[in-house]
Amino acid sequence: MSCRQAFDLAWSCNSLGGQWNAVYRHGEMRSCSHLWDDFWFCMRTKSYSGPLKERAIRDHYRRKEYEKYYAPGARSSEDIWEARERKVEPGTAFAEPVEIATVDDNEWRREEEERRRKIRQGLGFEKEE
Numbered sequence: 844m845s846c847r848q849a850f851d852l853a854w855s856c857n858s859l860g861g862q863w864n865a866v867y868r869h870g871e872m873r874s875c876s877h878l879w880d881d882f883w884f885c886m887r888t889k890s891y892s893g894p895l896k897e898r899a900i901r902d903h904y905r906r907k908e909y910e911k912y913y914a915p916g917a918r919s920s921e922d923i924w925e926a927r928e929r930k931v932e933p934g935t936a937f938a939e940p941v942e943i944a945t946v947d948d949n950e951w952r953r954e955e956e957e958r959r960r961k962i963r964q965g966l967g968f969e970k971e972e
Contacts, residue, residue, distance in 0.1 A: 844900055846885040853878035870923045877907075 855861045856875035865873040881903075888899050911917060944951065963969040 844885050844888070846882060846889065849878070849882040849885045853882050868923065869918060877910075881907075 853875055856865075856873070856878050861875070862872050865871070884903055888896055891899060946954070960969065964971050
């Protein structure tokens with residue numbers, strides 16, 4: 844059991860990339876508290892020795908496995924995504940043409956700011972000018 848690895852996993856879970864993966868895989872941001880629990884468990888058991896340490900680590904991992912797969916409310920990516928029954932036919936994915944921009948970046952930014960301003964006004968977040 845590596846406390847450094849436990850810390851790195853907990854830290855990366857809280858990062859933008861870690862949360863992006865969670866949203867993609869599970870459809871929502873996830874709590875990283877279980878990873879921080881692992882880190883603090885590791886720090887507590889560093890001073891244990893012999894059978895006491897072995898038993899504590901074994902019980903910890905057994906509890907984690909139970910919670911991951913069998914506890915009420917346990918979820919997997921299959922709750923979000925559906926498995927394909929067959930391969931995607933060649934030429935059917937990403938087959939829509941992409942519109943080539945006819946304005947430069949600055950003009951696009953101005954148009955986009957105007958579009959967003961109108962949306963905010965329609966929602967009542969900004970007063971009309």
